[in-house]
Amino acid sequence: MGYGYIGKKVRLQRILRDGKAVIFAFDHGVEHGPADFPGETIDPRKILSKVVDVVDAIMLLPGMANLTHEVWAGKVPLIVKVTSKTSLRPEQEKLLQSPFGFVEDVVALGAEAVAATVYWGSNFEDQMLKMWFEVKREAERYGLPALQLSYPRGPAIKNMYDVEVVRYGVRAAIESGADLIKTYYTGSTESFRRVVEVAAGVPVLMSGGAKAKTLLDFLYVVKSVMDAGAQGVVVGRNIFQHENPRGAAKAIMAVVHEGYSPEEALKMAEQ
Numbered sequence: 001m002g003y004g005y006i007g008k009k010v011r012l013q014r015i016l017r018d019g020k021a022v023i024f025a026f027d028h029g030v031e032h033g034p035a036d037f038p039g040e041t042i043d044p045r046k047i048l049s050k051v052v053d054v055v056d057a058i059m060l061l062p063g064m065a066n067l068t069h070e071v072w073a074g075k076v077p078l079i080v081k082v083t084s085k086t087s088l089r090p091e092q093e094k095l096l097q098s099p100f101g102f103v104e105d106v107v108a109l110g111a112e113a114v115a116a117t118v119y120w121g122s123n124f125e126d127q128m129l130k131m132w133f134e135v136k137r138e139a140e141r142y143g144l145p146a147l148q149l150s151y152p153r154g155p156a157i158k159n160m161y162d163v164e165v166v167r168y169g170v171r172a173a174i175e176s177g178a179d180l181i182k183t184y185y186t187g188s189t190e191s192f193r194r195v196v197e198v199a200a201g202v203p204v205l206m207s208g209g210a211k212a213k214t215l216l217d218f219l220y221v222v223k224s225v226m227d228a229g230a231q232g233v234v235v236g237r238n239i240f241q242h243e244n245p246r247g248a249a250k251a252i253m254a255v256v257h258e259g260y261s262p263e264e265a266l267k268m269a270e271q
């Protein structure tokens with residue numbers, strides 16, 4: 001066995017310090033485009049500088065990691081996503097992600113983990129799996145944990161948030177060697193408990209999703225998945241689209257790490 005196993009453990013420990021993590025996802029510039037960044041949030045350095053000393057890790061695409069390294073380097077663990085796609089694609093090609101960087105770039109950037117998406121159930125599942133295992137093979141060589149965005153989506157999937165569908169995606173994720181899994185909220189603590197259960201101990205993190213009506217609403221969802229045994233959340237829009245991104249990040253950290261109630265945590269955001 002190579003030394004990679006040790007590297008993975010060391011790096012996972014830097015992300016999940018107390019076994020939990022709030023990861024700030026900021027790869028929307030490609031998946032959704034500039035429309036996701038109202039007002040001053042269009043400035044990536046400004047947004048990142050508000051959260052790098054609050055969250056446990058940030059997830060960026062390689063080019064953005066390079067562009068903003070003065071803001072995050074040495075302050076917060078970095079996760080680099082090496083797959084992506086734009087929403088400019090023709091409808092029938094939207095359930096395919098393409099390579100968006102290489103694992104050696106991830107290592108060169110000093111990252112603690114690599115991330116890649118798999119749309120389980122997509123017409124392009126085959127290509128996405130080939131891409132996943134390319135990434136996984138390199139990640140193992142370099143001792144990098146691999147975060148899988150396990151997103152079940154496809155013509156046979158009526159409701160991608162359905163607990164049976166999300167469970168399937170998480171089970172497939174652990175069978176494909178994911179060291180960390182990010183997946184959708186299934187709407188309740190008891191249903192999400194069944195998602196965590198199927199991960200057989202691989203850390204499950206909930207994907208934030210579109211901005212909730214209020215931060216309090218979102219904090220209830222965070223509390224719900226933590227009560228279900230999740231190891232944390234990966235959040236983008238519910239932090240950077242909030243009028244006080246720093247406060248929103250602090251509130252989410254308080255629920256995930258300190259077990260604050262949503263109401264108590266909300267006060268952190270108002271400070």
Ligand SMILES: O=P(O)(O)OC[C@H]1O[C@](O)(COP(=O)(O)O)[C@@H](O)[C@@H]1O
Pocket residue numbers: 025026027028031032149207208209210234235236237238
């Ligand atoms: O696939 P979707 O729902 O358009 O969202 C993709 C985005 O959601 C994420 O997975 C998580 O970010 P959000 O918390 O904003 O949903 C991002 O990494 C990604 O850019």
